[in-house]
Amino acid sequence: GENVEQHPSTLSVQEGDSAVIKCTYSDSASNYFPWYKQELGKGPQLIIDIRSNVGEKKDQRIAVTLNKTAKHFSLHITETQPEDSAVYFCAASMGGFKTIFGAGTRLFVKA
């Protein structure tokens, strides 16, 4: 079955620096790759996603890249702010079927 590996498990950056989180997936049939942000005591919130027919997508300070050949995708956060501190999850799914999540990255942004 599908397996999603996520690195690093913890990331600490200075405010204003960039943060990069990387994920790899195993099932080449996966075609949808969302990223979620989970703040303490809340449910995960979708922040950006990318589909297999696209190599890169950007939304303000957040960007995601996808390399289908290598089966890996990454989340890039630029100009980090303290409110970006949270746990980030990557995921992979196949068109409306079950979604498999990575183990999560705990991001700390130091002011």
Place this chain on the structure above:
Amino acid sequence: DSGVTQTPKHLITATGQRVTLRCSPRSGDLSVYWYQQSLDQGLQFLIQYYNGEERAKGNILERFSAQQFPDLHSELNLSSLELGDSALYFCASSVASTVIDEQYFGPGTRLTVT
């Protein structure tokens, strides 16, 4: 606010007991997913329902079962509870077509088994 509601917010019960967690999806969403999140762990996919039918199954224990009703709300039943079942249980909903499958998560139910 994602539009997905879950009740109860907190649940404390004893080992061996049975509980039911409830989820109402966003208006228009046909699919409901259940996830378990243990302390400092990732999200473990349990089961997915689509328009009342089971669509996909993950690592769901035999002691756990779920269903989706005609009004599309879903219930997750956990029986013969063990200490290790203590976790956050999230429900998510989506349109779940082959083109549109963004999931929106509810606030979760925190289950504590003592």
